[in-house]
Amino acid sequence: MDSEFLLDPALCHLNHAAVGPWPRRTVEAVKRFAEENARSGSLRYADWLAVEQRLRERLASLIGAAATDIALIKNTSEGLSLIAQGLDWQPGDSIVGIAQEFPSNRIVWQALAERGVSWRALDLARSSDPEADLIALCDGSTRLIAVSWVQYASGVRLNLARLATWCRAHGVLLCVDAIQGLGALPFALPRYPADFVVADGHKWLLGPEGLGLLYVCPELRPRLRLTQFGWHMVEDAGDFDRTDWQPTADARRFECGSPNLLGAHALEASLSLLTEVGMDEVWRRLQKRTEHLITLLERRGFELLTPKDPERRAGIISFRVPGRSSAELYQGLMRQGVLCAQRGGGLRFSPHFYTPIERIERAVRILDGLLGG
Template sequence: MCDEFQLDPGLCHLNHAAVAPWPRRALVAVTGFAEENVRQGSLGYPAWLAVEQRLRARLAWLIGAEQPSDIALVKNTSEALSVIAHGLHWTPGDSVVGIAQEFPSNRLVWESLADQGVTWRALDLDDSSDPEADLIALCDDSTRMIAVSWVQYASGLRLDLERLGAWCRAHDILLCVDAIQGLGALPFDLKRFQADFVVADGHKWMLGPEGLALLYVRPERRERLRLHQFGWHMVEEVGDFERTDWTPARDARRFECGSPNLLGAHALEASLSLLAEIGMDEVWRRVQARTDHLIALIDARGFELLTPRAPERRAGIISFRVPGESSSRLHQALLARRVLCAQRGGGIRFSPHFYTPLETLERAMRILDTILE
């Protein structure tokens, strides 16, 4: 195991698609922040803001944005999607195209536009062998946006964002990407994917805390979003508290109405520094090696693989079903034996990261063998 991770040796942590453990450097950063606050109060506030700026720079690097100022820091993916959905100016009859099997955050927010006359059209992945083509086929003259997750949370299906982005750009349709199940596991290329909006919370593959997420809005789209949250932090002349005339910030800070989550920023910045040191190409190579190994273990037992087998369709999620067995029962039995995983999409979801020892995968499957006996 990477020295940065100090998980209990009796635990098989295969749940990065839910909530990830922190690396040791995140613990050190948060502990130092807390001790400084206890001893010196906010004396070091300028240095805290410097950490926040480094975090924006790391997130910009992670998605391929041009400037750290292109990144807004919000509470979570749901808030980020709501800023987008309820910031755009809709016309009755508009439609948004998405996927039926999405996590609720990327479904409810589009359904909530119904009272504005907006229709959400959902592709059923169970009936699709070519999801990009079928998403495109659902679009017509009323379609304003395709809104999808890069990686589906249950099956682990990875969409071809380059294909979708090129089509959306050619047809003047917005592309909104929930990248939470991919960022931190494999490289993201904003220039190739041509997304207008990218959102992702930091507590999964980015190895950070809950309560802090990135929101990227393509610069030329920013002023098209109507603002619904207002406060001292989102104005252009931030810090000029006695000024009575104001305008929203020109950069992504316009979406941040109030005080920053500096505790979370210290943790997430530290976690991302680890990914930066290793490099996302190498992180992805190691994630692939672990998912390939896991698939081999699943195949050897004759279990049903629910995740696409093609490497270009996968990320870090591997879901499977044991024929004739209740996935709910197996999940509870695995948790009871300290195999941390999830029940999703009718199967068991394992999600190892780059540092997960191969022996952890093998031990988890041996434990499952014992349960089945």
């Protein structure tokens, strides 16, 4: 696995919850695509589209859907916006979410206030049972629960099966921002029957920015009002002389224009690595690393912001050093080559399944040095 990652050995990359590094095969796929384009232009465009189709199939397999259920979108914000602006809201409707969400999963719902739709937010910091507390915020006006599978700052992982079961029983839609979980641990729609799943490819999926997935339950696809239109989202998309048109029935209806084929080559290559390793094995290795990191942090008396319970966390480990400024420690870590983040009032380390344990230990030793240990 070391041969797949070309990271400078002087760096401790613990920032997959932000932007992940590309595997070697992804770098090579992008080089081949660029060189082929430079030599022969679009001569092999049909082959490029075959790569895009493989990408849809890999993404579908990753979440337990069909390839025709996968729309390729620019980013999570776009996918959430397509959902928020596409549903047929009525004045007085409400949405339930979490106050500490990343802005993309707050702003799109708050923007519906102009249509008379309210967004009710759970303070996750005050909740010991987030699923029960989210459900308690719902009433007869609630049309949708919109949450992240894994919270970007604290690393708290929700029990999606529990939420999905309640939502199905009460006629409430469930929208999942899966960006901080997909690529870190297994996901399966049969187990977590969400109505909407959105994610980007540039974090745990080890791909580029600018390309992600949108899943909309097939029964709901025709109910979403389309807000973007173009040649690519219609039936018989290659028949440019056809004057009558209608949106295609599959998920391509949410893709209005030309595909990001450069991004498709990169993300398809990255997903091929995760497929070879297997998501169960990825999760097993990642858990080993996060558990070791937790042990190192607790041994030093640091305050964990991420739950210790393996069922409540994924790849993010956030913590505070009592009596010390997280901002100053973050700056010091970055200066010494520890790629991490400052989130939610603490430091956020996010290794991946391949991260050498020695790099995790070195990062903690560097932190010791900043503390004068």
